[in-house]
Amino acid sequence: MRVNVPVTFGVLHLAPLWPAFMAQHPKVTLDVTLSDRLVDLVDEGFDVAVRIARLQVSSLISRQLTTTRLILCASPEYLRRHGAPRHPAELAGHSVIAYSLLAAGDQWEFFSSQGSREPIQVKVSPRMRTNSGDTCTAAALQHMGLVLQPSFLVGPHLDSGALVEVMPGFRSTELGVYAVYPSRRQLTPKVRALIDFLVDAFRMRAWPA
Template sequence: MDRFREMEAFVAVVDSGSFVKAADQLRSSKAAVSRLVQDLESRLGARLLHRTTRRLSLTEAGRLYLERSKQILEELEDADSAVGLTTNRAVGQLKVNAPLSFGVLHLAPLWGAFLATHPEVSLDVSLNDRVVDLVDEGYDLAVRITRLPDSSLVSRRLASTRILLCASPQYLAAHGTPRTLADLARHQFIGYSYSPSGDTLELEGPHGMESVNLRPRFHANNGDTCRAAALDHQGIVFQPTFLCHQDLASGRLVPILPQYKQRELGIYAVYPSRKHLSGKVRALVNFLATAFEQAPWEN
C-alpha cells in the first residue's frame, strides 16, 4: 500500500509542479507528501527530482519512473472502474444452481425474459436435487427449497410451497383411502430418495405428532418421476404443491389425510455474501422475487 501512496505522491508532485499543490490534490499536508517522495527515493536508491527554491525538475531516473508510474496508476484505476461497473451493473456470467423439477417447471420459462432484460449477462444453469456448496463449487446463486436456509449464506425468500400426501383416484379406488398416518404402512408408497427423514414420515395430526415407517416399493431421486408414478396409479406420494398443484386442481391427484398439518417449506434465493454483492446477482434476486410474487401453487 505504501508503495502505491509513494507513487501517487510522486506523480502528483510532477503533474502539479509543487509539493503544496500536490498536497491539496491528495488532500494531505505538504510534509506528508514530501515524506512519501523521500521514502520513495530512499527505497529506490535514486534521486527522482531536482529541487530548487523556484522549481522542480525530473532526473533521468525520475523520467523513467514517472512513465511507468503513470501507466501502473492508470491500469489500477481501470481495474477499479471495471470492478465498480460489475458491482453496479448486471454484467458477466452467472452460475446458478436449482432443484431439477423446480428448475424445469418454474425457472426455465423465466430465463429468456431475464436475459432480454439484462443483455450483458450470460447464464450457466445447473439443475440437480443435491445441496451444492456455493463457495467450493463456484456458484453465484442457488435456489433452495427448505425449512430454514443455511445460516452461513445470505437468503431472500421467494415463495413457499406445501408438501402433501396425494394419490390418483384410481389407486385409491383399488386400495382404499388411508384414514390415519399409520394406515400408510399398509399402502404402496412412492419414496423420494433425498427426503431428509428417509422413509420415515412424521406429521402433526389431531392428537399431536405421529410418525410412520414406510416401505416404498418405488424410490426415485427426482420429484417428476415420483409424480409420474403417482399419476400411473402406482401409489401415494408426499410431494410439493409447486410440482402437483395442477394435478390436484384437475383431479388427476387427490389429497390424502387433510386432517394432518401440511408441511410448509420456503423457496429461497441463496448466495454467499451480502457484502460487495455484484450487480448481476442483485439483478437476478430481484427478478426472481418479482416473478414469484404471486406463485400459482400458493393460491
C-alpha cells in the same frame, strides 16, 4: 453468472422466467445448472442457488421467494383398489413411493388440522424410492401408490383430478423456496438483480394451499 436450481422446479417455474430476465439485463450471461443435489456454492463456483427446504442455519445468505407444501396424494384408481388412509398410522398398510432426497428421509411428518401443534411422525417403508420427483409423480399417476410431493409439482394433477389429496385432515410440512448466495461480500450487482427479479416474479405466485 452461475446459477444452481432444482431440476423440476427449474424446468417448470424458472425456465419460463429466464428470457424476461435476460431481456432486462442484456449484458448478463447465465450458466444454469439443474440438480437436486445439495451443491457447495463456494467450492463449485456458483454465484447463487434456488433451494426448497426448511432452511437450516448456515453461512449462506437467503431471501425467500415463496413457499410450497408437501401434499400426500394418489390416483383415484389406486384409492379405489386399496382405499384411502384416514390417519398417518394407516400408511403402513399402503404402497408408498418415496423421494430419496427428501430431508426427512422415510420419516414423514404430519400435523392435525384439529389444532394440535404436535407433529405425528410415521416411518414409511417405500415400495419404490427414487431421486426424481417427476418419477415419483409419474408412478403415482400410474396407480403405484401414495406420494408426498410439493404442491408446485402435483398441483396441476390435483386440479385435473388425475391425483387426489389423501388425508386432507392432516397437513404435511411447508417448505420455503429460497434464493441463496455465499455471503454479502459476494452480492454483486448482477446477483442482486437476479434475486430481486425472482422475488418480484414469485410475489404473486399461488400454489395449491
